[in-house]
Structures are given as C-alpha cells and as structure tokens.
Amino acid sequence: MSDINVTNNDCQIDEEILFELADLFKVFGDSTRIRIMNLIADNELAVSQIAANLNMEQSTISQQLRVLRQNKLVRIRREGKQIFYALNDDHVKKIIQMGLDHILE
Amino acid sequence: MSDINVTNNDCQIDEEILFELADLFKVFGDSTRIRIMNLIADNELAVSQIAANLNMEQSTISQQLRVLRQNKLVRIRREGKQIFYALNDDHVKKIIQMGLDHILE
DNA sequence: TGAATATATGAACAGGTATTCATATAATAA
DNA sequence: TTATTATATGAATACCTGTTCATATATTCA
Numbered sequence: 610m611s612d613i614n615v616t617n618n619d620c621q622i623d624e625e626i627l628f629e630l631a632d633l634f635k636v637f638g639d640s641t642r643i644r645i646m647n648l649i650a651d652n653e654l655a656v657s658q659i660a661a662n663l664n665m666e667q668s669t670i671s672q673q674l675r676v677l678r679q680n681k682l683v684r685i686r687r688e689g690k691q692i693f694y695a696l697n698d699d700h701v702k703k704i705i706q707m708g709l710d711h712i713l714e
Numbered sequence: 715m716s717d718i719n720v721t722n723n724d725c726q727i728d729e730e731i732l733f734e735l736a737d738l739f740k741v742f743g744d745s746t747r748i749r750i751m752n753l754i755a756d757n758e759l760a761v762s763q764i765a766a767n768l769n770m771e772q773s774t775i776s777q778q779l780r781v782l783r784q785n786k787l788v789r790i791r792r793e794g795k796q797i798f799y800a801l802n803d804d805h806v807k808k809i810i811q812m813g814l815d816h817i818l819e
Numbered sequence: 820t821g822a823a824t825a826t827a828t829g830a831a832c833a834g835g836t837a838t839t840c841a842t843a844t845a846a847t848a849a
Numbered sequence: 850t851t852a853t854t855a856t857a858t859g860a861a862t863a864c865c866t867g868t869t870c871a872t873a874t875a876t877t878c879a
Contacts, residue, residue, distance in 0.1 A: 621752050622814070628745050630813050635743035639837075640736040647726050656856055669838055671857055681816075690846050690855045700815055707809045708735050709727070711786075744867075761826055774868055776827055795825045795876050 636680045637704065641665065642673050645694075646682065650702060653686065653695035741785045742809065746770065747778050750799075751787065755807060758791065758800035 622630075636642060641663070648654060648662055660670045674694055677683040682701050686693045696702065727735075741747060746768070753759060753767055765775045779799055782788040787806050791798045801807065 621755065624749070626814070626817065627748050627752055629817050630810065631743055631745040631748045633743075633813050633817060634739050634748070638736055638738075638740035638743035640733050641837075643732050643736045643739070644729070647732055650726065657854095666839065667856075668840075668858080672837075672839095675857075687846090690853095692856065700812065704809070704812045704816065705735065707805065707812050708738050709731070710805060711809065712731065712734050712738060746867075762824095771869065772826075773828080773870080777867075777869095780827075792876090795823095797826065 633680065636676060636682065637708070639673070641669065642677060643705070645670065645673060645677065646696060646701065646705065649683070649695050650705075653693040655691040655693050657691070659694065738785065741781060741787065742813070744778070746774065747782060748810070750775065750778060750782065751801060751806065751810065754788065754800050755810075758798040760796040760798050762796070764799065 637646075644663055645659055648659055654662070656670055656674065657667060659674075660667045663670070674683065677694075678685070682697055683694050684697045686695070742751075749768055750764055753764055759767070761775055761779065762772060764779075765772045768775070779788065782799075783790070787802055788799050789802045791800070
C-alpha cells in the first residue's frame, strides 16, 4: 500500500548472492585474466608458458592465477617443477561464450 | 617445433575481442549494477524507484544506469518526467544465470 | 512565464586493485 | 649439500572507479 513498491520480491535473487555474483564477474572483468582463461581454454599450460604467450611478467601471471584459483575457475596439475593450469570446468567457457554472444550481436 | 608453444591458435578468440569481453564483464562486476539489473529483470522501474529500493542516492543510480546504457544492457522508456529502465534483452539474464550456476554448484 | 519534480552530469575524493620488484618457497639434478 | 629452475607472495606504487555533492537539464503544471 506504499506509494513506492519497495517490497517487490517477484522472482529475484537473494541480496547476498548478488554480492557474490558481482565478485565473480569482477574476476572475469580483467583483460589479463580473460586472456589467461582464453589461453588455457583448450589445453593446460605452465605458468611460464602463459607469461611467454602474453608477454607479461611471471609474477603478474602468478598473481592473477591465484585469483582464478581462489574463485575455482582453474585447476592445477604439478609435473616436476612446473605447474600446469587449465580451466576448471566447461561452464567457465559458457560464461565467456554468453559474453561473446552479447558483444558479437 | 619451438620449446614453448607461442603460436597456439586452436580455437581461440581474437585479442581485441578479449579486451571487449573484459570490459563487458567489468560492468557486471559491480554490486550496485548487478542489484539494479536484478531489480529490473522482470519489470521496468523509474530511477527514483530503483534508488528507493536500493536505498542509495539518486545520482549514484543515475551514474550506474548510464554505464548500463552505454553497454546496451538496459533500455529506457520516457513517461512524462519519469524514465523507466528495463533490461535490454533476455540474454543479459542468461549471463547472470550462468554466473549463478557457478556460484550455486 | 515560473515553480516543482525527475533525471543527468561534472568534479572531487576515497577505496580498491593490477602491475612490478625483490625475495621466498619448492622441486630437480649434480 | 649446492646450484638451478619454476612458481608464489609481500610490499609499494600508480591507476582506475564508485560514490557523493552541487548543479544542470528536461518535463509538467499552474
């Protein structure tokens, strides 16, 4: 009965989840991280290979890989001194694909 | 034949597109904008209504709505002094849904 | 026209974060 | 063990951006 509909609750998402969502998209919202994800979308790569591909400092890549790890977007496999990174699952790809759909329409 | 596979070109996305992608996800990577998008997901709302719902300054909402407009994520309809905002299309919802899938798994 | 209301926007400030350097940790080989 | 290579990380810096205030623009009504 209020003049402004402040209690609209149709089918909307819990506030707390929305903050988590923003945090997730924040991870996708950095060009270095997106380029890393694209690079390891089809085959795993070691940290040094990623750095070489993107022509960036190894420490920069490691810092960003940590962010991706913390958000469960990548998985790792150790092989001797090297650590190989790959996308954690296919729906990381799906998120990227959805973004592409918007851009390329 | 190089020791490091720098010329990997499987099925990957053009570099320039990747930067655009990051910029797009950057828009989703802010809690205020995500909350706005969630709010107008099912029905259009005027700026003042959005501000009231989120309990934030009108200018803050306007600034963020501009970002959403510039990225073609919302559409507007003028009705007298008020301007109603709605999500531009359903695949904005899909992007959000993909993010939810990742969080809620 | 002028007053009232709704929205937009420029400028400034504060908080956050991506990058880099230097260094630490970890694994391998000799 | 020591040397070498690969990766991780703490600290510092510089840049970016979300919010706010003040004000401008736009629409309606009297």
